[in-house]
Amino acid sequence: MEKRIINPWTWQDERHYVQAVEVKAIQSTLYCAGQAAVHEDGTSSAADMSTQLQLAIKNLEQVIHEAGYETKNIVRLTIYTTSHEEFMPCFNEFGDWIEKNDIQSAATFMEVKTLFETLKVELEATVVK
Template sequence: MPIFAQKAKQMEKRIINPWEWQNERSYNQAVEVKNPEGTLYVSGQAAVNADGTSSNENMESQIKLALNNLETVIAKAGYEPKGIVRLTIYTTATNELWPHFNIIQDWIAKHGVQQATSLMEVKSLFETLKVEFEATVVK
């Protein structure tokens, strides 16, 4: 059989969770991906408006806009949010983020995302930004 006629292997994703407590926090300890068709590395997406201006709104508004921007970039590349396997969250104020963490969890649930996650508080982000999402997406 010629090489080009062979059936392509399908992507497999395996979730590794030695414990159960992370399930309430909407992430996994590790995600293994075998045979991906493609991998997309998304730069940090923050609350930047379509005209390039940084939002000076509150944390809740910035989370919503940043997630919308993340979804837009992923879709423009021909991927889907459910393919996110790694999500890094940067924030300038964890204490401001926590009351709105359900927005992130709802977005993850809505898209069926099963990802490994890291959350880091940083001294600052660009201009007036309070939160930024960086992702690795597979298909």
């Protein structure tokens, strides 16, 4: 697999995403459904945003690794939240996860009216190898 990052500017760097990712010679692609703060028994978390974000990240990583992919090869990431005001204080911990995993993905951050039950954040990813 060959990845090329397209960033005409630098301002997005501190926001932990890139403007575009070109991928050539792909062996396979994994399209992950939105992963949220859902426990192993299928119940939704009612915890605060930070706790839900950490569980959503853990669930996304588990899906990616069980499929035989690497988190660093996320090329598209969509972040859904029911409140950008609640999410923004968690942005540094989200950024730490991005940096720790060397993720360079095209990303979209979207506030939505509601997610399933008590959920506050959901992460949807496309991963390649």
